[in-house]
Amino acid sequence: MTSPADPPNGAGASGPGLKLLAVTACPTGIAHTYMAAEKLAQAAESLGHSMKVETQGSIGAENVLSDNDVSQADGVIIAADKDVDRSRFIGKRVLVVGVADGIHRPERLIEQVRNAPVYQGDGQEARRGAASAASAASGGGKGRSVTYKALMNGVSYMIPFVVVGGLLIAVSLALGGDTTSKGIVIPDDSFWKTVNDIGSIGFQLMIPALSGYIAYAIADRPALVPGMVGGWIAAHGELYDSEAGAGFIGAIVTGFLAGYLVLWIKRVKVPKFVQPIMPIIVIPIVATSALGLFFIYVLGEPISWVFERLTDWLGGLTGTSAALLGIILGLMIAFDMGGPVNKTAFLFGAGLVSKNPEVMGACAAAIPVPPLGQGLATLLRRRMFDDQERETGLAALFMGFFGITEGAIPFAAARPARVIPANMLGGAVAGAIAGVASVEDNVPHGGPIVAVLGAVGGVPMFFVAVVVGTAVTALVTIGLMSVGGGGRGPDADADAAGAAEAAEAVSLAPSPADAPVLAGVASGGGAGAASGAMADSSAKAVSVSAAELRDGGKAAAAPEDEAADQVLSGYLSEQTVKERLAADGKDAAIREMAELLATTGKVADTAELVRAAFAREDQGTTGLGEEIAIPHAKTDAVTAPVVGFARSPEGIEWGAPDGTKARLVFMIAVPEAAAGDEHLRILALLSRKLMGVEFRERLLGAADVGAILGVLGEIE
Numbered sequence: 001m002t003s004p005a006d007p008p009n010g011a012g013a014s015g016p017g018l019k020l021l022a023v024t025a026c027p028t029g030i031a032h033t034y035m036a037a038e039k040l041a042q043a044a045e046s047l048g049h050s051m052k053v054e055t056q057g058s059i060g061a062e063n064v065l066s067d068n069d070v071s072q073a074d075g076v077i078i079a080a081d082k083d084v085d086r087s088r089f090i091g092k093r094v095l096v097v098g099v100a101d102g103i104h105r106p107e108r109l110i111e112q113v114r115n116a117p118v119y120q121g122d123g124q125e126a127r128r129g130a131a132s133a134a135s136a137a138s139g140g141g142k143g144r145s146v147t148y149k150a151l152m153n154g155v156s157y158m159i160p161f162v163v164v165g166g167l168l169i170a171v172s173l174a175l176g177g178d179t180t181s182k183g184i185v186i187p188d189d190s191f192w193k194t195v196n197d198i199g200s201i202g203f204q205l206m207i208p209a210l211s212g213y214i215a216y217a218i219a220d221r222p223a224l225v226p227g228m229v230g231g232w233i234a235a236h237g238e239l240y241d242s243e244a245g246a247g248f249i250g251a252i253v254t255g256f257l258a259g260y261l262v263l264w265i266k267r268v269k270v271p272k273f274v275q276p277i278m279p280i281i282v283i284p285i286v287a288t289s290a291l292g293l294f295f296i297y298v299l300g301e302p303i304s305w306v307f308e309r310l311t312d313w314l315g316g317l318t319g320t321s322a323a324l325l326g327i328i329l330g331l332m333i334a335f336d337m338g339g340p341v342n343k344t345a346f347l348f349g350a351g352l353v354s355k356n357p358e359v360m361g362a363c364a365a366a367i368p369v370p371p372l373g374q375g376l377a378t379l380l381r382r383r384m385f386d387d388q389e390r391e392t393g394l395a396a397l398f399m400g401f402f403g404i405t406e407g408a409i410p411f412a413a414a415r416p417a418r419v420i421p422a423n424m425l426g427g428a429v430a431g432a433i434a435g436v437a438s439v440e441d442n443v444p445h446g447g448p449i450v451a452v453l454g455a456v457g458g459v460p461m462f463f464v465a466v467v468v469g470t471a472v473t474a475l476v477t478i479g480l481m482s483v484g485g486g487g488r489g490p491d492a493d494a495d496a497a498g499a500a501e502a503a504e505a506v507s508l509a510p511s512p513a514d515a516p517v518l519a520g521v522a523s524g525g526g527a528g529a530a531s532g533a534m535a536d537s538s539a540k541a542v543s544v545s546a547a548e549l550r551d552g553g554k555a556a557a558a559p560e561d562e563a564a565d566q567v568l569s570g571y572l573s574e575q576t577v578k579e580r581l582a583a584d585g586k587d588a589a590i591r592e593m594a595e596l597l598a599t600t601g602k603v604a605d606t607a608e609l610v611r612a613a614f615a616r617e618d619q620g621t622t623g624l625g626e627e628i629a630i631p632h633a634k635t636d637a638v639t640a641p642v643v644g645f646a647r648s649p650e651g652i653e654w655g656a657p658d659g660t661k662a663r664l665v666f667m668i669a670v671p672e673a674a675a676g677d678e679h680l681r682i683l684a685l686l687s688r689k690l691m692g693v694e695f696r697e698r699l700l701g702a703a704d705v706g707a708i709l710g711v712l713g714e715i716e
Contacts, residue, residue, distance in 0.1 A: 017049035018074040020113065021065055024102055025056035025080035035624070036079045036102030037063075038691040043106035056084065075113035077102070083220065086119055094119040103625070103691075104658060121275075147256075154214035154255055155413045159388065161209050162410055163395045165202025170402035172196035179453045184445050203406065207235035210248060210413065211255035218259025219266070222279045226262060226287035230254030233295050237340070240300020242307050243347065247339025248409045250303070254295060262287050303340055310344040322358065326435025327428045329359070330366035330469070334427030335420065337370055337405045337412065350444030357457070361439035364403070364456065365465040366427040367446025371400035371407030372466070373426045373473025374419065381478050383615040387634075389414075400470075403447025415481070422476035430469025437461035567712045568686070571643040575599050577705045578646035581665065589652050590614065590631050593667035596644045602669075608637035609669055623654030628690055629662035638669040645708065647700060664690070664699060689715055 024036040037053040044051035054065045065088070070076075075093040078084050079102030086094060095116040101109060176192020177184040186193045211231025215223035233239050234250030246253070265283050274282065314328070332345035349363035378385045378393030385393065392410050399407030412419040440457035443450060448466060451459050567573075578596055583589035594609045603609055612633035616622065623629045629652070644667040651661025666686075689695050695711070702708040 017047065018110075018114070019072050020044055020049050020051040020075050020077065020110065021069055021073045022051060022053040022077040022102070023056060023065070023080060023084050024053060024099060025082050025084055032081075032099045032103065034688040035691050036099045036106075038688045039103050039106045040077065040079065040109070042691075043110055047107065047110055049110065056080070056082075075116060076119075077109050077113050079103075079109070087121060089119050090121040092119060093117065100657065150214045150217035150256070150259060151252065152414065153217035154210040154212075154252070155410055156388070157213040158206055158210040158413070159392055159410045161202050161206035162406060163392060165199045165204075165206060166399040166404045166407050167395060168195055168199025168202065170199075170399055170404060172199060173402055173449065177453075179443055179450075179455050184443065184449070184453065184455075204235065206406070206409070207245075207248060207251040208232045211251040211258065214252065214255025215258035215262065218256070219262035222266070222283040223259050223262040223287065225284045226258040226291050227255050229288050230258050230291045230295060233292055237300075237303070237307070240296045240304060242300065242304035242340065243343065245339070245343075246299075246303055247336045247342065248413055249336050249339055250295075250299075252413065253299075254291065257294075258287060258291050261291060307340045307344055310341065311348060314344065314348045322362075322435035322438065323432045324435075325359065326362035326366075326431035326433070328431075329362045329435075330369075330427035330429070330431025331424045333363055333366040333405065333431070334370050334423040334473075337409050337423070342405065346444075346446075349441075353442060353444055357440035357442050358435065358438050360441040360444060361456070361458070361462070362431040362434045364441040364446035364450055365430040365434035365439060365462055366469065367403045367405050368400040368448060368466060369426045369430045369469040369473055370405055370412070370423040371396035372470040373423065374408045374411040374477065375400060376470055376474035377477040380474060381481075383611070383618045384478065384481050401447055402449045403445055405446075411477075418480035419477060422473050422480060425476050426469040426471075426473025428469075429472045430465040433465035433468060434462060437465070439465065567709055568643055568715065571641050572645060572709075572712065573600070574705055574709060576642060576644035577708050578644070579705060579708070581646045581648045581652070583648075584650070584652065586617070586629075586652055586654050586662075587614070589629075589646075589648070589662075589665060590617070590667070593631065593644050593646060593665065594669075596646065597638070597642050597667060597669055600642055602640045602642045603638050605637040609633055609635060612637060613667070613669075621655035621657075623656030623660075623662055624690075625656040625658035625660055626690065627651065627656075627660045627663040627696065628666075629654040629656070629664070630666045630668065632668040632670075634670050634672060636672050638671055641668075641670045643668050645712065647708075649700075664696060686715055 022037070022040045024033045024040070033055050037055045041051055041053055052065060052069055053063060055062045067088075070088055070092065073092055075095065076089050078086070078094065078096045079099045080096075081099045086096075093113055093116040095109060095113040097109060172186060172192040172195040173184050176186045176190045176196070178187070186196050208228040208231035211234065212224050212228030215227025215230075231251040231254050234246040234254050237243055237245040262283055265287060266278075270278060270282075310332070329345045329349065332341045335341045346363055346367075349360040352359045375393040375395075375397035378390045378396075382390060389411070396407035396411075408419070408423060412423065437458055439462045441450060441455060442457070443455040445455070448463070450456050451462050456462050576596055576599070578592075581589055581592055583592045590613045591610050594603070594606050594613065597603050597609070598606045612635035613631050616633055617631065622631045646665050646667075648661075648663050648665065651663045652665070654662040656662065695714075699708065699711050702711050
């Protein structure tokens with residue numbers, strides 16, 4: 001037998017039974033890909049079948065299936081948490097499951113593939129969501145939410161547009177804007193006007209990107225155009241006689257409508273001569289036309305009606321309590337951040353600038369609260385947010401200063417059930433304080449920038465309103481996330497699915513540059529889909545990559561006289577091996593492992609390393625199951641890559657999906673910047689090797705540090 005750990009052109013397991021093929025893949029990582037491959041190959045051999053497994057890891061596809069392999073195959077198992085091209089398997093029985101099923105139920109999958117449906121290449125994707133849901137349910141774990149997966153895919157692609165567009169607009173306003181009665185205006189002949197226009201384009205593309213990539217995650221490429229066009233229509237109210245578009249909420253609606261509409265169209269049986277043009281011509285044209293007309297003529301009218309009625313209603317409140325009006329305006333400003341409700345409040349205040357500037361004053365105080373509050377939350381409780389969210393939080397702080405409410409949209413789109421109420425509460429508080437204090441804003445713009453430029457009357461109370469509102473939003477966000485279980489992963493069922501679906505947080509299309517080393521490591525943990533603790537994302541949670549594992553290509557190299565005491569290319573040495581952990585809990589074990597790594601002199605800040613490892617755990621357990629845990633961190637608290645290993649004979653509860661306690665604990669720490677992929681290969685081999693019961697038993701039974709190094713040295 002040749003295992004999937006062998007060279008790409010190696011053969012699979014052999015036997016007298018079925019000839020089976022498999023493909024394993026993780027969204028952003030390595031370990032699950034190879035763990036599933038190893039388990040499937042072992043199960044096939046034990047059942048007397050031959051199996052060749054193609055692994056699609058971050059170092060590329062290995063053991064690639066040839067046309068000859070496919071033609072002779074009796075069935076194909078795809079154990080993957082990302083899209084795998086199935087066109088080469090037309091006419092074959094194909095079973096599609098999550099990668100966790102490949103790890104935990106390989107024998108069952110081999111039995112199921114015997115009766116799997118024959119893949120026809122048309123309409124199969126329409127059943128993908130149902131199959132995934134069924135697989136998750138059968139796993140007995142939290143499962144994976146197709147809805148949340150699609151939403152987070154859209155959010156991950158939207159974030160660059162928000163950040164780039166928002167920051168360009170903010171910089172252009174700061175350096176080229178003049179305060180006028182029409183707001184902060186940049187002269188048309190100014191260089192900064194061009195910069196502002198470029199930023200505005202980025203902002204205009206933000207909503208279509210969100211919608212398009214939600215649809216793409218549901219129904220693949222044929223849904224991309226309908227989703228993006230639908231998002232553009234949602235954002236441009238003039239297409240359906242509304243002064244405001246539907247904003248990001250409308251984009252979420254069009255994204256899901258487009259995705260599921262395309263899935264439905266794929267189910268339609270068409271003549272064979274039409275099939276080749278279905279995904280590139282027929283489906284996009286039909287879906288785009290149907291969705292666009294539906295939104296304009298069916299959904300657009302109610303949106304326009306809501307806008308008009310809200311405007312009339314606010315007009316009737318102008319003589320009421322200033323505090324009440326401030327609360328209402330603050331709630332509306334913070335609700336949909338650029339959508340019809342937000343725009344109604346803003347335009348209402350802007351229309352009264354010359355007559356009643358106090359109304360615009362309440363709006364101006366509420367406008368920056370959502371982005372400032374979300375940005376502050378990422379600073380106060382960094383462990384609750386992944387790397388991408390923390391970076392977005394910094395950008396949100398900057399955008400909030402310049403009155404760009406949309407800076408909070410990525411957070412609201414990711415976990416609306418928690419973020420939107422927090423934004424609204426903070427906005428209401430800011431609006432109420434500004435209203436009671438009679439804060440005036442003499443230009444139709446908001447945020448601290450208007451006070452800095454001298455357009456605000458009652459500057460001290462204006463800043464009090466903004467600061468208090470920001471603090472309320474941040475604290476309520478943290479509180480609601482804590483109640484909901486923390487970061488992005490546990491948030492999914494309440495926020496995105498809106499039902500009793502379990503969470504996941506992984507981007508479907510990670511950047512090729514973000515090549516992680518450990519799937520349980522990079523993908524948010526656990527043994528895969530069944531853990532429901534994947535962190536993305538697209539997201540993009542803390543990940544360990546090949547690039548992260550090389551310290552400038554040289555620093556990790558060991559002197560020749562130390563080579564005998566080092567394995568994994570010198571990253572794990574006698575110094576970083578401990579026969580027995582003293583800790584009896586996960587947090588204590590992480591601290592103990594961090595102190596172990598610090599003995600190498602490669603850890604500049606042990607406390608920060610521990611914090612980074614805890615932050616990673618908040619995204620989802622790094623307990624992989626099979627009595628294995630691999631806590632890790634990507635942080636500049638270490639000056640060079642370092643790996644540690646320790647054993648816990650009694651086991652430590654690590655939240656593994658299979659319920660086992662961790663007895664074998666590896667800790668990996670890498671600096672933010674490094675390069676190379678040799679170490680990616682080594683750790684991929686480690687993940688494979690750890691799937692062998694005999695290897696784990698020898699690792700547990702090794703008599704001393706030298707024996708442990710000897711066992712681990714077999715990986716090279």
